[in-house]
Amino acid sequence: MADSAKPWFTVLSALCVLGLTAPADARVDASSPYSKAQTYSGALRYVRVGLGYEVVEKDPDAAYLIFKYSAPGGGKDSSVTGTLEVVEAGGGVRLFVNLPRMPEYQERMFRDGLLKKLRDEYGAPPPIAKKPVAPAVPPDKAQPDPPAPPPAGD
Numbered sequence: 513m514a515d516s517a518k519p520w521f522t523v524l525s526a527l528c529v530l531g532l533t534a535p536a537d538a539r540v541d542a543s544s545p546y547s548k549a550q551t552y553s554g555a556l557r558y559v560r561v562g563l564g565y566e567v568v569e570k571d572p573d574a575a576y577l578i579f580k581y582s583a584p585g586g587g588k589d590s591s592v593t594g595t596l597e598v599v600e601a602g603g604g605v606r607l608f609v610n611l612p613r614m615p616e617y618q619e620r621m622f623r624d625g626l627l628k629k630l631r632d633e634y635g636a637p638p639p640i641a642k643k644p645v646a647p648a649v650p651p652d653k654a655q656p657d658p659p660a661p662p663p664a665g666d
Contacts, residue, residue: 552572581614607623
């Protein structure tokens with residue numbers, strides 16, 4: 513009876529492992545030190561001119577691109593539809609790269625190439641403006657406590 517349970521155990525184990533693995537639909541992101549408009553226009557030039565990919569759809573207002581991506585060394589049969597989004601979030605700019613059915617390192621290489629192009633085109637990013645900190649008041653200049661009210665009289 514133990515021998516007849518082995519095939520079932522193997523099948524169930526394989527199904528569990530397949531169910532727990534994440535799909536190969538990774539999404540890589542990064543912070544951009546440039547404005548949303550600079551990042552988007554640099555990304556469009558990088559995809560269209562730098563890499564020579566076909567841009568299928570673009571929307572400058574929403575700052576996204578849909579393009580045909582071919583892996584280096586791959587033929588036209590291996591192309592996938594890639595997306596690039598530029599989003600303003602938390603006072604900064606983030607970009608998201610998605611190349612379905614491609615290994616994550618392809619998305620990282622694409623992202624890193626774009627960030628390099630932005631640095632090459634726009635130079636060093638502008639310094640991040642820090643919020644001014646209120647100066648500490650020295651103890652001798654501090655306002656004295658207001659006088660206590662007089663005690664209530666009978």
